[in-house]
Amino acid sequence: MARQDNPVYDKETPYFQKQQITETDLEDYKGNKSFNYTELEAADNWFVKLKRWLRNALFQIMDALFGNTAASGIFKFIFNVVPYVILGILIFLLIKFFLKVNATSIIQGKQKAPEFAFADEEHIIKNEDINALINDAINQKNYRLAIRYNYLLALKELSEHKIIIWEQDKTNADYIDEIEDETIQLNFKHITKIYDYVWYGSFTIDALKFESLKLPFSQLSKLTIHHIG
Template sequence: MRRLLYSFLATFIMGTAYAQQDSIAVAYDKTPLNLRHISDDDLQKYRNDPDFNYEIVNSDPSWWDDLKTWAGNVLLRLFEAIFGVERATGLLATFLKIVPYLLLVLLVYLLIKFFLKVNASNHRQARKSGNSVLLSEEEHIIRNEDIQKLIQEAVNDKNFRLAVRYYYLHILKLLSEKELIAWELQKTNSDYLKEIKGIDLRRQFSEITHLYDYIWYGDFPIDENRYHKAENAFLNLQKSVKANA
């Protein structure tokens, strides 16, 4: 009986071991291989495609590359002199890399600012040259010139902006002669407006002042029709000034 039990156990153990060996056996794929052939034309397409070109081409550095290298070297030498180390790391290294771009932005900003300033200065100078009447001449015109004659000459020359300028000086002269304002070269048009007592007269003077500022200082283009409309406003104020005298 004991022999029979030993024989059974031996048979069971050997069968289990064989089953384990069989379960880890490698399975080979016996499916036939289907080989695909690539033609020379297909290969040439990939050769001509720059996305598949992995060759490193060494090109001459541009001026921008030279500028970045120069700026980086200057900052690196400065960094070495201050901190006594040969190489920047971390955030400082990142900062040193973007410094050339910051310098370029600053340079462009300064150039734009410079040219805008020069252009504005030239524009103001051109306006002074073209207007024919400088602020320093205002007192001379009011005190000594025949303004009505100047108005007529400007109209004959089709220089209607200048005619409006003379008309406004004529009104200031008339208000001063009638002692409705105290004309002084350093005073502003707002000062004269405060000096005028009559409500209707003050309203008319305010209207022609806005009209004058718009046409003369605003470089507003004015043709003959618009000039005559402005002239009517000046003539109406002139009548009101004489009536209030």
Template sequence: MPKGLLYLTVFLLSLSSFCQKDSLALNYDKTKIVQKEISAQDIEVYKNDPNFNYEVVQNDAPEWWIAFKNWAGNLLIRFFEWLFGVNKASGALNLFLEFLPYVLLAVLLFILVKFFLNVNARAISYAKKNQAAMTMSEEEHIIKNENIQKLIQEALANNNYRLAVRYYYLFILQIMTEKELIDWQIQKTNEDYLKELRQERLQHPFKDITRLYDYIWYGEFPMDHEKYQKAESSFSTLKQLLSNG
């Protein structure tokens, strides 16, 4: 091979190698860098955004309530997700689900309180009925068999003025029964006896002592000697009218 051709081949190969090295050279970005500044106002915007609030709030609620709330909440969330075909409740539905455990607990407490109040009311009503039956049986025995005037004196001796008023009222009923002014029956009320009285002169005094008796005995009005004397005057007036009639 001629020397000239050899030199030309070597020169071309060297030039090709130099061009390849030059094509791999690094290109530097010479764009001017502008520093971004964050103002205090920008920070406040992020601080007020609840999406950037990562503060852990200490919950002082009892563990049983937290467990119940989580259980009920998860159960309801799964139900509504199934019902509405969504993956997660949001908006008003999410707010409703958060408050629903409280509503359910309030309803449960209301039902329990109402149940126990009804049970207690039935027990009290039953006790009152039994007490009323016992009282009526006792009144029947007193009116038909006892010396009521003696019972009045015994009650006064013991300073039991309420009981004395009760005996005095039964004594009036006993007198009116003996005079056949009324037909005393265990199931009758004092209003029934007032309607049975035909003599107008007896109706008003009997109505007065009935009001006193109900107020003092059933109303558990506290009595002393002075108050008893005032009540006794009304009973004595009617007793005198019955004696004269």
């Protein structure tokens, strides 16, 4: 078997050969896009910007509520304005509730002239023949006003039978709290809802609808008249 001799290298001959690279060679590489390794940062899209804004907003709110730093920018404005907005809403609700103003008409700028002044309630309850007023309203096909008179008649009868103490500045909620008889109280709540729906909602009702709506008023009248205190 023949023996294979190992290759012999000449130590005087260098294994690596040094290549000379000129500036011209480098310019060729620089102009080649394949050798461009510069990292470009991707531009933020709208979603990334939104997330960043929400995160910063949350941090500002948390700092303002629980931290030592105060809110700034739009959140400072919101924190300063919100209490006044809430106060304004409460005042609006109180005016609507106590003065019984049609809120829908205020918003739309089309407030109707009242069919009679609310200050006349006391005069009507104490002096007028409310049943006659109801009949007049029905004859005029003013069923909404007839519901209004039916409600005043209910208050008058409840007052006459000592179930409530009628006063000009009391609210319907006050009268509900005064009524001790649960059946009468439940019926009064029912006619109050009808009254609020028809009168303050400014809904138009016809004769057929009126005949249906007046039944709870008649039922309450019977309960009131036969009530034993």
